[in-house]
Amino acid sequence: MGDLEDASVVITGASRGLGRALALALARRGARTVLVARDEAGINETVRRLGGEGKEPVALVGSIANLDDVRRIRDTVLAIAAPTALINNASQFAAGSLAQMSPEVVAAVLETGVVGSTLMAQAFLPALRAAGTGLLLNIGARVASPAYPLDVSGTSLPYQTGKRYLTLLSAALRQEAPDVAVATLYLPPIGSAVDLDDPPEALARAYPGQTVLPLAAVAEAVGNRLAGVGMRWEEWVLSS
Numbered sequence: 292m293g294d295l296e297d298a299s300v301v302i303t304g305a306s307r308g309l310g311r312a313l314a315l316a317l318a319r320r321g322a323r324t325v326l327v328a329r330d331e332a333g334i335n336e337t338v339r340r341l342g343g344e345g346k347e348p349v350a351l352v353g354s355i356a357n358l359d360d361v362r363r364i365r366d367t368v369l370a371i372a373a374p375t376a377l378i379n380n381a382s383q384f385a386a387g388s389l390a391q392m393s394p395e396v397v398a399a400v401l402e403t404g405v406v407g408s409t410l411m412a413q414a415f416l417p418a419l420r421a422a423g424t425g426l427l428l429n430i431g432a433r434v435a436s437p438a439y440p441l442d443v444s445g446t447s448l449p450y451q452t453g454k455r456y457l458t459l460l461s462a463a464l465r466q467e468a469p470d471v472a473v474a475t476l477y478l479p480p481i482g483s484a485v486d487l488d489d490p491p492e493a494l495a496r497a498y499p500g501q502t503v504l505p506l507a508a509v510a511e512a513v514g515n516r517l518a519g520v521g522m523r524w525e526e527w528v529l530s531s
């Protein structure tokens with residue numbers, strides 16, 4: 292019996308990286324996971340790796356930046372299970388100056404980061420309020436936290452805009468829905484280029500000379516927050 296048996300968690304960006312790690316960690320603790328992303332093969336691989344852990348996952352292919360998809364995702368989830376948490380994890384990364392970047396990339400990064408995160412929050416806020424103990428977690432980035440002055444050199448304006456916007460989104464949602472716990476996780480670099488099944492030394496090989504956080508550690512911390520145990524949130528949230 293896991294400590295998240297009562298949790299039903301919508302995870303965006305669950306086709307790889309941290310989203311997949313979150314799905315695995317939360318399902319192992321008994322949660323029902325709702326997996327959202329555009330890449331069907333990636334979602335299917337996440338379902339395969341769940342291997343029957345937790346309650347049966349709900350796999351939904353779609354873009355959080357597409358209103359029709361968001362409505363379909365919301366309606367499907369509400370028909371199956373009352374969600375207790377939404378993790379706005381989906382994101383598109385792009386580095387470089389506006390001069391180097393195609394307008395298509397600029398639009399896609401902004402649409403996912405700003406529009407998509409907002410549409411998902413809007414779609415699920417009523418259900419999270421109804422849950423009584425609902426949690427909405429926005430996955431931000433330390434380099435785009437209020438504690439860091441704007442520096443687009445290692446990232447880009449569209450990426451920074453999406454990530455910095457999450458601080459605003461969280462603050463506004465706290466005002467609008469004080470009965471929902473809203474948090475922003477300002478993550479340092481994480482080891483999403485390393486497969487979850489790889490041995491620990493793979494991290495150091497993939498990121499020589501860099502300090503990156505293993506995905507499993509982030510996923511465990513999020514699981515602890517959801518379960519209300521081991522509230523070592525401050526280590527991650529530089530400011531919320």
Ligand SMILES: NC(=O)c1ccc[n+]([C@@H]2O[C@H](COP(=O)([O-])OP(=O)(O)OC[C@H]3O[C@@H](n4cnc5c(N)ncnc54)[C@H](OP(=O)(O)O)[C@@H]3O)[C@@H](O)[C@H]2O)c1
Pocket residue numbers: 303304305306307308309310327328329330331333353354355356379380381382383384403407430431432433478479480481482483
């Ligand atoms: N990697 C780092 O070092 C780092 C550092 C700080 C913060 N973060 C943040 O941590 C989170 C996870 O990072 P990661 O490295 O695991 O990211 P990742 O490997 O790039 O995965 C991003 C996920 O978002 C999904 N996605 C992108 N656009 C989408 C859309 N419009 N609709 C639905 N899903 C969409 C992708 O799936 P599809 O392509 O299948 O849609 C994918 O599953 C992100 O929010 C990232 O900004 C990462």
